[in-house]
Amino acid sequence: MGIGRLVTLAVAALLLAGVSGSLFTVNQTQQALVLQFGEPKRTIQEPGLAFKLPFIQDVTYYEKRVLSLIPQDAEEVILSDQKRLQVDAYARYQIEDPLLFYQTVRNELGARGRLEAIIDSSVRRALGRETLASILTGQRNDITRSIGEEVNASVSSLGIKIIDVRLRRADYPAATSQNIFNRMKSEREREAKEFRATGEEEAQKIRADAEKTRTVIISEAQREAQETRGAGDGKAIEIYADSFGQDADFFAFYRSMEAYRKSMNNNDTSLVLSPDTSFFRFFKDKNGTDKK
16 A cells, blocks of 8 residues: 555656746746747747647747847947948847748847847948938938848848837047047137137228228318308408408508517516507507607
């Protein structure tokens, strides 16, 4: 009885182990490949409970979700116009055929190595046909689209579907960037010198024009002032002539008064004259006649 019970328990344990080893679950984010001694037997892409032969079959799981491939280092690419760029491309892909994927690259690590090589080659070919201007303008989207199509055609034999390929970065190499910066700096300094020289030239022209205008205005004002003064003097002389012509005695009196004013304008003026001089004739008589 004891031996029979032990045998029964052993058989039951084996059966339990076999049943538990034959069942496995595939999640919604997974797809599975059943292998028998390393040889693929069937593919399971629907989620749920599945069966396999215990002890002789194994299950390899692959992601059903979109995966990302981001290279560690940027690659230097030569464009058609001989410009050099540091290009950093990334891709998003899906494992579309687990069987083909297993037969060609085995796992995601193998897929990464193959994809990086294919993407790098496609990027070099595509950018090698383009100029720097086309990459920096709106044609960049067309370029990445063509790269994606070429990569997708190349990886279809790997059981992979490319969702998207993008150029994350496209910059000049460090040495080239420094040279470009130095050229731009020199160009800006040259333009600044030209602007300053042009500005100084214009300033000199403006100052010269202003000085010329000032001289013309002053000369014109002086001329007008002299003309006005001459006209006034002429008018005064005319008035004086008319007045003096009408009264000769008044003219003589006025001339004498002007002579007195000018000669006695200074308080320190001293005159030594003969009492009989005609200079003081209006002091002797209001009519300016000498009385003997």
